[in-house]
Amino acid sequence: MAAAATAHTRPAAPVRAAVIGTGAIVTGSHLPALRDHADRVDLVAAVDVDADRLDAFRATAAEGGPAGAGFSVTGYSDVAAMLEKERPDLVLIGTPPSLHRDQTVAALRAGAWVLCEKPLCLTLAEYDEIAAAEQAAEQAAEKETGGPYASVVFQHRYGSGAVHARELLTEGALGHPLVAHCQTTWHRDAAYYSVPWRGRWESEGGGPSMGHGIHQMDLLLHLLGDWTEIRGMAGRLVHEVESEDVSTALVRFANGAMATVVNSVLSPDEVSRIRIDCADATVELTHLYGHRNDNWVYTPAPHLREDTARQQRWRTPAADLPSSHAAQLSGLLDALRDGVRPPGSGPDARRTLEFIAALYKAAFTGRPVHAGEIVPGDPYYDAMHGNHPEWAPKKES
Numbered sequence: 001m002a003a004a005a006t007a008h009t010r011p012a013a014p015v016r017a018a019v020i021g022t023g024a025i026v027t028g029s030h031l032p033a034l035r036d037h038a039d040r041v042d043l044v045a046a047v048d049v050d051a052d053r054l055d056a057f058r059a060t061a062a063e064g065g066p067a068g069a070g071f072s073v074t075g076y077s078d079v080a081a082m083l084e085k086e087r088p089d090l091v092l093i094g095t096p097p098s099l100h101r102d103q104t105v106a107a108l109r110a111g112a113w114v115l116c117e118k119p120l121c122l123t124l125a126e127y128d129e130i131a132a133a134e135q136a137a138e139q140a141a142e143k144e145t146g147g148p149y150a151s152v153v154f155q156h157r158y159g160s161g162a163v164h165a166r167e168l169l170t171e172g173a174l175g176h177p178l179v180a181h182c183q184t185t186w187h188r189d190a191a192y193y194s195v196p197w198r199g200r201w202e203s204e205g206g207g208p209s210m211g212h213g214i215h216q217m218d219l220l221l222h223l224l225g226d227w228t229e230i231r232g233m234a235g236r237l238v239h240e241v242e243s244e245d246v247s248t249a250l251v252r253f254a255n256g257a258m259a260t261v262v263n264s265v266l267s268p269d270e271v272s273r274i275r276i277d278c279a280d281a282t283v284e285l286t287h288l289y290g291h292r293n294d295n296w297v298y299t300p301a302p303h304l305r306e307d308t309a310r311q312q313r314w315r316t317p318a319a320d321l322p323s324s325h326a327a328q329l330s331g332l333l334d335a336l337r338d339g340v341r342p343p344g345s346g347p348d349a350r351r352t353l354e355f356i357a358a359l360y361k362a363a364f365t366g367r368p369v370h371a372g373e374i375v376p377g378d379p380y381y382d383a384m385h386g387n388h389p390e391w392a393p394k395k396e397s
Contacts, residue, residue, distance in 0.1 A: 014038075014039075014040055014041050014042040015040060015041040015042070015089045015090050015333060015336060016041075016042055016044050016086070016087070016088045016089045016090070017034060017041050017042065017043050017044065017088055017089065017090040017091070017092060018043070018044060018045035018046065018047070018082060018083075018086055018088040018090070018091050018092070018112075019031075019043065019045075019046045019047070019057075019091075019092045019093075019094065020046075020047045020048075020079055020082075020091060020092070020093045020094070020095055020103050020107075021047070021048060021093060021094035021095035022046050022047075022048040022050075022053050022054050022056075022057035022094075023048075023053065023094060023095075025094045025117055026057070026092070026094035027057055027060060029324075029325040030092050030094060030325055031043075031057075031060065031061060032325070032326065033324065033325040033326035033328075033329045034069075034071070034092075034329070035064070035069040036326040036329075037326065037329055037330065037333060038069030038071075040333050041090065041329075041333060042071065043061060043071040043073055044071070044072075044073065044074060044086055044088065045073060045074045045075075045076060045082050045085075045086045045088060046058060046061070046073050046074075046075055046076070047075075047076045047077065047078070047079050047082050048075075048077070049077055051077070054075045054077070055075065057073070058073045058075055061073045074086070079103055079106055079107075080106060083106060083107065083110040083112070084110070087110065087111070087112075088107075088110075088112050089112060089113065089336065090112060090113045090114075090115065090332075090333075090336065091103075091107040091112045091113070091114050091115075092114075092115045092116075093107075093114060093115070093116040093117060094117050095117075096197045096203060096204075097117075097119055097121075097122060097197075097203065097204050097205050097210075097211075098122065098197065098202060098203040098204070098205075100116050100117070100119070100120055100121050100122075101120075101121040101122070101126040101129060101130060103116075104116055104120065104121070104130055104133075104150050105129065105130060105133040107148075107150075108130070108133045108134055108136075108137040108148050108150060109133060109136075109137055111137060111140075111141060111148055112148055113147055113148040113149055113150070113151075113332070113336050114148070114149070114150040114151065115151050115152075115153060115328070115329065115332055116150060116151070116152055116153065117152075117153050118152050118153055118154065118211075118214050118215070119152065119205055119210055119211075119214060119353065119356075120150065120152040120349060120353070121205075121353075122201075122202075122204075122205035122384065123205070123357070123381065123382055123383060123384060124350070124353060124354060124357055124374060124380075124381050124382075125376070125381050125382045127349075127350050127353055130150050131346070131350070133150075134148065134149055134150060134346075143339065144339070145338065145339020145340070146339050146340055146341060147335075147336065147339055147340075147341075149335070149341050149342060149345045149346065150345055151328075151332055151342050151343075151344045151345040151349070152344055152345070152349050153325065153328065153344075154215065154218045154219070154222075154328070154344045154349070154352075155215075155290070155323050155324055155325050155327060155328045156215050156216070156218070156219045156290070156291065156323045157218070157219060157222050157323075157328070157343065157344065158321075158323055158324070158327035158328045158330075158331060159290070159291050159292065159293075159321055159322055159323030159324070159327060160293060160317045160318070160319045160320055160321040161285070161291055161292065161293045161295060161296040161317060161323075162219060162222070162223075162285075162291070162323060163317070163321075164293075164296070164317035165223060165283055165285070165296060166222060166223055168283070168313075168314060169223055169224070169276070169278070169283075173280075173310075173313065173314070174276075174278035174279075174280050174281045174283060174298075174314070175278040175279025175280030175281065175301070176255070176256075176278060176279045177224055177253070177255055177256075177257040177276055177277075177278050178256075178257055178258075178277050178278060178279060179257065179258060179259070179276075179277040180220065180224060180251075180253075180257055180258070180259035180260075180274070180275065180276045180277070181259065181260050181261075181273065181274070181275045182213075182216050182217055182219075182220040182259060182260070182261045182262070182273075182274050183216065183261075183262045183271065183272065183273040183274075184208065184212050184213035184215070184216045184217075184262070184263050184264070184272050185262060185263075185264045185266075185267035185269070185270065185271055185272075186208070186212055186264065186265050186267060186270045186272075187265060187266065187267055187268055187270055188239075188265040190239070192265075193239055193241055198211075198241075199239065199241030199242060199243055200241070200242050200243070200393070201242050201243060201383065201384060201385050201392070201393055202393065204243065205384055206243045206244070206356065206360065206384045207234075207241065207243035207244040207245055207246075207247070207263075207265070208244065208245065208246065208247065208263040208264060208265045209234070209244065209247045209263045209356055209359055209360065210243070210356055210384065212263060212265060213247070213261070213262075213263030214352065214356065215272070216272050216273075216274060217261060217263075217352060217355060217356070218349075218352040219274060219285075220259065220261070220274055221351060221352055221355060223274070223276065224253050224255065224257055224259070224276065225253060225254060225255060226253065226254040226351065226371065227251050227252065227253050227254070227351075227355055227371055228252050228253060228254050228370060228371050229251070229252040229368055229369070229370050229371070230249050230250070230251050230252075230355070230358045230359055230362050230368065230369050231249065231250045231362050231368045231369075232247060232248065232249040232250070232358075232359045232360070232362035232363035232369075233247065233248050233249075233363050234246065234247040234248075234359075234360070234363035234364065235247075237266060238266050239265070242385075242391075242393050243384075243385075243391075244363075245264070245265050245266055246262075246263065246264045246265070246266055247261075247262075247263045247264075247359060247360075247363060248260070248261065248262050248263075249261040249359050249362065249363075257276075261359070270288055271286060271287075271288060272285075272286075272287050272288055272289070273285065273286050273287075279301065280300065280301050280303075280304055281298050281299060281300050281301060281304065281314060282298070282299040283296065283297070283298050283314075284296070284297045284298075284299070285297075290322055290323045290324060291322070291323050292320055292322050292323075293317055293320045298311065298314040298315055300314075328344065331343060354371065354374060356384070357374050357380050357381070357384055358370075358371070358373075358374060358380075360380060360384050360385065360386065361374065361378075361380040361386055364385070364386055364388040364390070364391050365386075365388070
């Protein structure tokens with residue numbers, strides 16, 4: 001059992017951080033992000049059940065990087081022991097998806113804020129368990145400010161190009177949004193699915209809709225706001241897995257805009273793309289795993305092609321910050337300092353998970369699904385496959 005949350009004052013600096021899982025995503029993305037913010041955060045502990053991998057991570061963390069930030073990291077094989085001993089302010093989670101819910105809840109109960117790799121959990125039911133744990137931990141902390149909170153890694157929201165596009169769309173600078181397209185067409189071979197937890201509902205939560213396209217779909221929702229209706233299709237066209245290897249959807253938004261969504265791991269020409277056609281301009285993002293300002297293109301409507309001043313406003317963000325774990329961590333550290341809910345958490349992040357659950361329900365049932373209809377008692381609340389006979393895991397006889 002993890003220790004119960006206790007009241008304590010968050011230090012201005014450095015925040016004491018721990019990582020759970022020391023594989024490629026933590027070593028390659030979270031560790032550099034922590035180094036980028038070494039003036040604000042100190043990595044003090046790491047947890048992994050693989051002793052050799054843990055030792056390698058600790059050695060890498062101690063070496064430092066281009067900025068010269070090395071961390072003295074204590075290693076643990078058990079999450080509860082680490083939380084009890086270290087009492088971290090922040091826990092970063094990079095383990096397989098089936099572990100996220102329990103590890104997030106344990107960290108919250110220990111009074112730590114959480115930044116967890118996507119998906120934060122496998123179902124809406126699990127998400128609501130995390131929300132309940134947040135509420136209990138916040139009440140137990142007995143602080144004037146809020147927290148602890150659990151955030152999910154949605155780093156594509158945080159590049160300066162995405163921030164700029166959202167500002168333009170929110171203030172109506174591009175005109176009313178009308179038509180959108182969201183595309184995650186990647187390629188994964190049989191070797192990728194040889195990892196035991198991939199392609200299985202109970203360990204990954206779904207296919208490319210859950211594990212790959214979630215980033216672009218979250219960004220689409222971040223830019224366009226609430227969705228109201230979704231219709232979908234899904235298939236297993238190549239890979240022998242439990243979940244899908246391709247999905248498509250038609251979406252209606254609360255603002256009236258309509259969108260198409262495509263998620264695939266079958267596409268030799270890999271690309272991630274979002275396009276939004278508004279009354280006065282089209283904004284398009286084309287990249288693969290991350291974006292800069294140059295990846296965003298604004299095309300004026302015919303009646304505005306001579307309006308160079310307005311076009312300049314569209315195309316010139318104040319800075320060129322790449323989308324990255326470091327960019328998201330910066331915002332999370334600000335929120336932790338101020339005791340406010342960070343972006344990518346709470347109802348904001350739940351909306352993305354609900355969207356994916358609705359995509360699966362629409363695809364598997366052949367019926368349109370409306371926002372808010374997947375509630376306790378709905379089979380898609382407790383499992384993304386909804387116990388559909390053609391998609392649920394086959395029970396052993």
